[in-house]
Structure formats: structure tokens, C-alpha cells
Amino acid sequence: MEWFVDSDYWLSRLVFQRALAGVYLIAFLTAALQFRALIGERGMLPVPAFVRRVPWRQAPSLFQLHYSDRFFALVAWSGCLLSAALLAGAADHIPLGAAMAWWAVLWLLYLSIVNVGQTWYGFGWESLLLETGFLAVFLGNERTAPPVLVLFLLRWVLFRVEFGAGLIKIRGDECWRKLTCLDYHHETQPMPGPLSWFFHHLPRPAHRVEVAANHVTQLVVPFLLFTPQPVAGAAAALIVVTQLWLVLSGNFAWLNWITIVLALSAVDGSLIAEAPALPATPLWYEIVVIAVTVLVLVLSYRPARNLLSRRQQMNRSYDSLHLVNAYGAFGTVGRIRHEVVIEGTEETVLHEGTVWREYGFRGKPGDVRAMPRQFAPYHLRLDWMMWFAALSPAYAGPWFGTFMERLLEGDRDTLKLLRHNPFPDAPPAYVRARVYHYRYTTWRELRATGAWWHRSHVREFLRPTRLL
Structure with a gap:
């Protein structure tokens, strides 16, 4: 099926996969270095106590089968090694099926951690990494051109991240509508960065421009992701610029970085480099991708309805596998x-x-x-x-x-x-x-x-x- 793939996104896929592997590496490293005190056998919220009271269907995880600190460390450090190898491009040198299995294992390992992480893993970017990582399983490698359907699903994730964040702001704190939230946010955000003090002391008119630009980027630009190139690529570039601004102004774990990764998948890589000759797409692969696309679209009903709801919820997962989620950030902004x-x-x-x-x-x-x-x-x-x-x-x-x-x-x-x-x-x-x-x-x-x-x-x- 000629419509099934688009070689113009060969470079975009390569950059996306390398960058996503980098985010996975940071996530697994964070887990490996912090778990003992947080969720270990003598942690503040021990995993053994959690799995005794929470059944498998609510929190599927390898640790439902067995838990020890040594086993958790093995899972986390294995995730680091697998991520580092993907970052180096190892998946492009093995058969398509093996590459997909590699990405699937990485997703399964991190899902196992998140589902027993309790309060410590209740952040929206955990679900965002899992949803993006699940789709990455079906994006292919050098043995095939990038599948259009998966590229579309990645844009659908990015749309919900940005548009959901924009709607929650407009529906939430009135300071977003008055363009005054950044008079406070740089000071009251969870973890200021080295430049946050300087951002806070920008002139108030500059803060108004920041908020207005944010509204445009989150409420208007996401719709342009579904238009033809080069408009879609330009929209993605605007999102990248906005996210880099947020990177400079605060510490939001990997939320901004994985949003940038998603945006890069929407850029037309053919403007930079031509794709090499790629093998024909196997029939089994086309069937699998189509089936996954149907599954994701069906599961998208509740997150889409949430976007339209006056009682919109932020950062909610609708299934225990975190396949399709609702996102949003800073519906309210603290003044003190x-x-x-x-x-x-x-x-x-x-x-x-x-x-x-x-x-x-x-x-x-x-x-x-x-x-x-x-x-x-x-x-x-x-x-x-x-x-x-x-x-x-x-x-x-x-x-x-x-x-x-x-x-x-x-x-x-x-x-x-x-x-x-x-x-x-x-x-x-x-x-x-x-x-x-x-x-x-x-x-x-x-x-x-x-x-x-x-x-x-x-x-x-x-x-x-x-x-x-």
C-alpha cells in the first residue's frame, strides 16, 4: 500500500527515536538512583505493601510477580542499558520485528515501574512517556519507511498535550484570561531554575506577551499539526520554541523535552536530507499498525470527551496501560x-x-x-x-x-x-x-x-x- 508509508519522514523518525531513547534513559536512571528510599523494601511507600493490596488488573507490573530491591535495580539498570543502545542507533541494525520487540520491552519495563510507583510516579509526564513509548514500538526502523498512521497518532498525542494545557488554563485561573499569571508563576512554580529569578523580574508587559504567546501556541497552533507541509512543520517548530522557553524558565523534569521530541516527529525531514532506499513494508507489519491505530482511536474517545468537558481533568490515565491519556498543566497558579x-x-x-x-x-x-x-x-x-x-x-x-x-x-x-x-x-x-x-x-x-x-x-x- 503506497499510502501506508512516507519516506520524507525518514530523518524525522531517526531524530525522534534517538531523542525518545534519551528521555527513556533519564527516566530509568532517575528510577535506579532514587527507588530505595521512595518505594524500596524500606522506602516511604514500599512496593511490597502496595502489591499486596492492589490487584494485577489495576496495576499490571512485573513487580506484581516478584519484588526485591535487587530485582528492581536489575529492571531499572537494564532499562538504562537498553535505552543507551537505542540512543546509539542499535535498533536500526536488526530485523524489524526484533527492533519492535526491543522498544516493547523498554515500554514494559517502564510501565512496571510507573504502576507501582504510587505518589512518586503520579506526574503527567510519566503517562506521556508511556503513551509515546507505546507508539514508538510501531514506528519501524531502517528496514521500512515511516508509517503514516503512527506519525498521525504521534501528532494526536502532541495535540492533546498542547491543546489540553491551553484549555485547562482558559477554563481555570482567571489570571490566564487576564494575562497576569506570569506575574507570579516564575516565583511560585514547583522548582525554579537558575534563570527563573530573571524571568520573574522581566517587565510586566513582557509577561503579558509571554501569556498571550502561550495561548496562541497551545490553543491555535496544535490544529495546524494536521495540515499539509510545510505548515505542519512550522507549527511543530513554534511548539519547540515555546518548550525551549519553558526549559530556560524552570525545571519540569522531562515534560518539555518529550513534548519537543513529539514535535520533531511532525517536521518534514526531507528538507534537510533525502531518505535512502528503504525495503518494502511487510504485510504483517501493515496489519499490526492498522490494528494498533484502530485501538488507539477507540481509546481516544474518553480523552477527547475530556477536552470538550467543562469539568476537564488534567493528567489522567483511562486505562492501566497508560495507552491514551488526558494532559494539562497549571490550571491554577499560586500567588504566594x-x-x-x-x-x-x-x-x-x-x-x-x-x-x-x-x-x-x-x-x-x-x-x-x-x-x-x-x-x-x-x-x-x-x-x-x-x-x-x-x-x-x-x-x-x-x-x-x-x-x-x-x-x-x-x-x-x-x-x-x-x-x-x-x-x-x-x-x-x-x-x-x-x-x-x-x-x-x-x-x-x-x-x-x-x-x-x-x-x-x-x-x-x-x-x-x-x-x-
Whole structure:
């Protein structure tokens, strides 16, 4: 079937697959380095306890069959190795069926992690990686030209990511409609980056332009993805530019990067390089791709209905395999930044003069003189959840108490998640948590004090506690 493939997207597929493998590599690396403290056998939300109460059909995973920290590490590091090999182009040197199986194994391994990750893996970009990774299984390799149907499905994912985010903003916080949200967002976003302070201090008219441009990119441009070239490619390029702007202004794990990866699949690669001669498409492959396309279109009913609903939901999966999902971000924007600051003391008897020392996190604001750092696309899961905890203690309910216990125990794996442990020789006798109001300093304050933040105490989050 001549209509089934389009060689003009040969280079686009190559770039897309290499870049997606890079995102997979970061995701598996994040899992490998952080899992013991978060979901390990002695983690804050242990996988063994989760799989005992949640059946297979709700959370299909290899870890439903067996779990140990050693087995999880094997899965995560195997994912790293397989991703790195795909990044190097290994899948283009093996038969088509074997390449598809390779991508499928990668998807299965990450699905197994996400489905037992609980709160720590409840972010929209987890489902986005799985949905994109599932479609990548059927995109082929050098043994065939890129299939048009899969390219269309990738644009459908990108459309829902962008249009869903645009709609949730217009329907949500009025500051998006008034073009004022960026007066606050650069300061109150979950994890500011090294340039976020400077973005915040842009003139307010520039913030209005930022918001207006965002609305155009998310509410108008996505429809152009389904037009002929070169319009579709230009639309994809605008999305890439917008995402790079977001990369510069904050730390959003791999959300921006995988959106860029999706956009690259919509660019006409023939403008840069001609495709080599590619073999004819096998009949079995055409049948499989058509069947998957029908499946995805059927499953798209609920996400599409969600886009049209006045009660639109963000970042929701409609099936346990995360095949077709709803996306969105920042339907509301905070006006004030609160941070939970954790402190400990060696003193066994507390009094007014007790000396408390602060734990330092890798990404979230703490020390007012520390310039925010760039971590994305690496995902600091604990730091992100600490931001949610500051919004409401309900977000911290399932894990925060165990986190504090691990600090009192001096747990090595938990301390690895932090930048600074103020008790290197022995664990503290007591720990506590307090809520502070953080705001960016002004230019004058920065020059005078060297501090990027100003903070003031608001309330207690957790009273001093110790091991019983």
C-alpha cells in the first residue's frame, strides 16, 4: 500500500527515536538512583505493601510477580542499558520485528515501574512517556519507511498535550484570561531554575506577551499539526520554541523535552536530507499498525470527551496501560510561595535556645543565598512532592511521617536524596518541619545581600518529634 508509508519522514523518525531513547534513559536512571528510599523494601511507600493490596488488573507490573530491591535495580539498570543502545542507533541494525520487540520491552519495563510507583510516579509526564513509548514500538526502523498512521497518532498525542494545557488554563485561573499569571508563576512554580529569578523580574508587559504567546501556541497552533507541509512543520517548530522557553524558565523534569521530541516527529525531514532506499513494508507489519491505530482511536474517545468537558481533568490515565491519556498543566497558579523547611537538633532536651540545623534539598528552595540550579530533565521526585506538601498537608499524608523517621534513623538511602545532611556523624535527636513564605529578592536586595530569596516564618508543619 503506497499510502501506508512516507519516506520524507525518514530523518524525522531517526531524530525522534534517538531523542525518545534519551528521555527513556533519564527516566530509568532517575528510577535506579532514587527507588530505595521512595518505594524500596524500606522506602516511604514500599512496593511490597502496595502489591499486596492492589490487584494485577489495576496495576499490571512485573513487580506484581516478584519484588526485591535487587530485582528492581536489575529492571531499572537494564532499562538504562537498553535505552543507551537505542540512543546509539542499535535498533536500526536488526530485523524489524526484533527492533519492535526491543522498544516493547523498554515500554514494559517502564510501565512496571510507573504502576507501582504510587505518589512518586503520579506526574503527567510519566503517562506521556508511556503513551509515546507505546507508539514508538510501531514506528519501524531502517528496514521500512515511516508509517503514516503512527506519525498521525504521534501528532494526536502532541495535540492533546498542547491543546489540553491551553484549555485547562482558559477554563481555570482567571489570571490566564487576564494575562497576569506570569506575574507570579516564575516565583511560585514547583522548582525554579537558575534563570527563573530573571524571568520573574522581566517587565510586566513582557509577561503579558509571554501569556498571550502561550495561548496562541497551545490553543491555535496544535490544529495546524494536521495540515499539509510545510505548515505542519512550522507549527511543530513554534511548539519547540515555546518548550525551549519553558526549559530556560524552570525545571519540569522531562515534560518539555518529550513534548519537543513529539514535535520533531511532525517536521518534514526531507528538507534537510533525502531518505535512502528503504525495503518494502511487510504485510504483517501493515496489519499490526492498522490494528494498533484502530485501538488507539477507540481509546481516544474518553480523552477527547475530556477536552470538550467543562469539568476537564488534567493528567489522567483511562486505562492501566497508560495507552491514551488526558494532559494539562497549571490550571491554577499560586500567588504566594510556601516551602516546608525541615530541621533537626542533637539536643535531647528542648528549650527556647535549642539550636536547629536545616536539611538542604537538591532542587527545591532552602538556603536563601543558594541560586536555583538546573536539574531537568532529571526528575527530583522528593523535591517535587515537598512543593505539593507546602500546598496542603494532605499531599504529604502517605509518606511524610516515614520520611521524618528515616531522617531520625540516619537512613543512608534517604539522605542520598538530599543535598546537605547537617548531621554527618550521628542522626539528630529531634526533627521538625516549619512552613516559610518565600519570595524573590529585588535587584537591590540581591546586590546588597547576595540572597536570591527572602523568607519569613508562617506556621508549624510538624512539631518536634523523635523516635519512640
